[in-house]
Amino acid sequence: MLLTNVELAFRAASVALLLVLAASLLSDFRNVLAARLGAAFALGSAAHAVSYSVGVTSLIPAWHAPLIALSTGNIVVFWLFTRALFDDAFHLRWWHGLVWALVTAFSFAGCVWIAPGGNVRFSITMVNLIVLGFIALAIGQTIASWPVDLVERRRRVRVFIVCAAALYGGLNAVLQIAVAGHHVGDLADTINAGVLACIVAAIAYAMMRVDGADLFPIASEAAPAVVFIQPAADDAADQRLIDALMRLMADERIYRQENITIGVLAGRLKIPEYRLRRLINQRLGYRNFNVFLNNHRIEEAKAALADPTQAEVPVITIAMDAGFQSLGPFNRAFKAVTGVTPTEYRRLKVDAA
Template sequence: MTLPTLDLAFRAASVALLLVLAASLLADFRKVLAARLGAAFALGSAAHAVSYSMDVTSRVPLWHAPLIAISTGTIVVFWLFTRALFDDEFRIRWWHGLIWALVTAFSFAGCVWIAPSGHVRFSVTVVNLIALGFIVLALWQMIASWPADLVERRRRVRVFIVCAIALYGGLNAVLQIATAGHHIGTAAETINAGVLACTVAAIVYAMMRVDGADLFPAAGEPAPPRVFSQPAADASADQKLINALMRLMADERIYRHENITIGVLAGRLKIPEYRLRRLINQRLGYRNFNVFLNNHRIEEAKAALADPAQAEVPVITIAMDAGFQSLGPFNRAFKAVTGVTPTEYRRLKVDAA
């Protein structure tokens, strides 16, 4: 088999896997933002598999330009996908679309105008620096958010997905900056296509090994607690720990503390962090530590908003007293739980009194 044929086979395999992945995500989880963004990223990656070349020395074929532009814009989708994957409260805003449009438009201009006018290296360098910037943002989101995930297998798969994509994308960006304007041999192109196919296959395989409902939960609400058969002594020990945890929440209101982490909470209970993760997930039914904390904060806020003696207390004061750091996250979390805003909730309680 010749190198060009092998290159084509690798690209075709990548496109086929990515299209199947996108179709599967849309068929099973189309109402979940992270899954929709994952499908969009898969489709953009398919455009990358079709059009990508490290050998950027002159004008690209005109029909390649839209595919290359979409491929470049996919790095923005990757960043948004990572945010939605690790933050159940993340929502798409209009300016996210504007960022994608600007990056895509610049890439298209680079293909049809900047590079052909003799500025190949400038165009390639800027596009790939943009890509590296969004990869760094995605990795930062993962590092900041993954400790709150309480489902161990899902945590590992999510980290693997993001790291695999970031590694492939980052290496490609660096290599393309280094080789911009120089001819690259067919062997290098074929190796790159093979690495892409292996990366896509590994990600698809990893996603198949975890329950889709765990990887893309439909909501940030608690899942039904799992029932496990275990020795009576272990069950009794777990119940004592849960009782101690609930006392910390109810009596000390530890959820009010700034920057409270699961590690800090485990230290207060004098147990390993992994055990506390398992207890909150398997016994209390929560998939995310922040959701667990926020539910306690919201219960305190609900009581304060319904209290006639606190009718003149500003909503932001109640939010801060309950442990929220700002009003925006409090409003979103409160509405997600109650279906109304804090102000509407207060008015409803006043009217019902």
């Protein structure tokens, strides 16, 4: 009886914190995709807190099935949340919703049809392998986007959020596969509920310590101005570094180099990476290093496309000369900045001449 009450208290605490977190995100950042996905992830996690148990049998209460399905589908929301949190230019596509629907539907079918039909272990194993797959995608996204994130406080807290959620979800998935079809006992459920409550509390605390605008930008960074913000008069050292950085961009066109990294650029300026990251973020207004590079590349491409003497030069040649590695990313970045495709931009400039 004591274990049951403690478990119930842990579950209630998790649900309460998650609901408050979701309400806070929607209240303060309802127009930001990452915040909306974060709120959806919090609500899905609340469904998990209500319905989860370590070790299940084929006898699942009918009211549990929808909650378990939403809890499973929440791993897709988690993956999308990490993408939106780490990439300010990320947009949802129709197939993202389809993936969520398929995962949720499969989990629901496992609860009401596959597991009761005598295939408990198969159902649990497949669902949790899906969970592990999306956790791997989320971790991969974190690792891939880490070097180009310029917001220092976001860099720290986002790794904690992803690692804590991924570690909890991953261990639970492995545990469920190991004990599939067996009821482990009340002690395991109580421990699990306690661990979840602690993780939720830690994530909520970490997010409260970071300025919300660092995590969830009010405005998109698709096309920030290339002109940098003038520093205060007493920041002469920073000003000299910014001047040197802009000379590298304007005179040497270092952005043309293949696979240029912030480490290479910091090495050219003979300063630590963290300082260059801070300068580009706080002085120039960029949140992502690739956006910083691409805006310089696009300025060069715009000049080439508007040049009558280069009217016969293929668009892909102009893109490659400016530092892009392929036509697709160039077209997307160019349209995000100018609102038109490179071909349309060239035609508009010709018509205006």
